[in-house]
Amino acid sequence: MRKLRIHPLRFLTAILLFATALVVSRADCVAAETLLLTDERLAEDMSLDSAVRDGNWTPPRIVSEDETGMPAVDETFSSGIHEEIARRRGERLIDRVTDPTSWLMDLRMRQNWSWPTSTGDGDSQSVQFRPTIPFQAWGTINILRVTVPYDVQSDDGAGIGDVEIFDLLVVQESWGRWGVGPSFRLLTDANDDSLQAGPAAAAVTKNRHWTVGVLSQNFLNDDASQSRIQPILAYKFDDAWSVGIGESEFRYDWGSDRWSQLPLGIELDKIVDVWGQKLQLFVNPQYNFARDESNSGWTLFLGLTLLVPEA
Structure with a gap:
């Protein structure tokens, strides 16, 4: 299909x-x-x-x-949730940008260019739209993320790729935050089973200069299963500049019992103010050490994120 x-x-x-x-x-x-x-x-x-x-x-x-x-209405419980949301909104914007469990509404647009390591394969190019929506439901803070890729140039032609969704229920601890929830993947080129689902989990700790953590997603069904592990590591120079490893996802294919993606890269981030609107600009080159016929060696990610810190 x-x-x-x-x-x-x-x-x-x-x-x-x-x-x-x-x-x-x-x-x-x-x-x-x-x-x-x-x-x-x-x-x-x-x-x-x-x-x-x-x-x-x-x-x-x-x-x-x-x-x-x-x-009776538990006013103490309700006010506690609102106080926690207000406290998270009061964090530095650079801390919220580098932490996927933070309370931050945004819309990220990212351009991807991939070049194969062998001369026989062609280049590929895609655009990714990813809104992140924090919300409060049943007294719990949720982080909802939807990723919609659009393949501009690929072997299967142009069109929307696999849509990914996860919702993390985030809990605050003394050392940082952790969250769990469901993750879904809608396969656009599947013949039969077009839905994969599994658990997602994250844990992040940070101080003024460092943000460290991990984000894991699992997509499972009868035809194919995949686990993704994204280490989180960023150093914040000040309130605007940061450098880290970016979204380097390690992907393990349970059907073939092998790593299908092992990238290593570096990302430079800059928060700017354009006519009163906060934006995140980023560039992230990566090299994939687990190469096969379905992926490439070098990939360049370039894009911007529309930030809505007051939401």
Whole structure:
């Protein structure tokens, strides 16, 4: 089965339309707020005094916790989660960028160029879109990541590659953070079983200059199984510059009982401010020591990440 084909222009058009809809909706909210602030008569009509005068306001009823049908709310637990989220938002941005378990919403766009070590194989090129969304559910902090690759140049032609998803439930410890959750992989070129699933786990510790940890994902089904281990190592020079090994994923194929990817590389990161918007710029060359007919020796990763630290 060939890869799912999506025209790049149509894909970018859809993104622009979505962004325009968000801007328009935000503009409507701002306009409504401005009208309320500038129109004194409208503000007076919507005031509490006006509601009491017209008989449209009912004071809230005080309910005791032991009343039937009204369970007590654990306000301490709820406030603790919000305090933890606020504390994580207060971390340095460079610490959050180098830590995959941190509370940071972002959208990463990465260009990949791969060159084979033998002259008989062709080059390959792909673009990767990866949004990361932190959220709180059932009193637990979650980190959701979706990776969507688009193959620009490959043996199977252009089209969307395998989509990967994981959701980590992150726990804070005195030494750092750890998280566990499910991981999924949607195979676009599979004939039968197009879904792989398995556990994901991460553990990260850091100080002012170092970030050290590991991230593991496992994709399993009846046809093929693969484990990925990503060591995390970064040195932060200041609040803007850092250097590390990047996303060097060691991949083990359980079907053939061998390592299918053993990369080694170095990544340089820079956080910049462009018209009030925080961006991460990065470059990461890697060399793969486990080469076969399905991968190459040298790969260059180049891209940027749109950071939303206030979200």
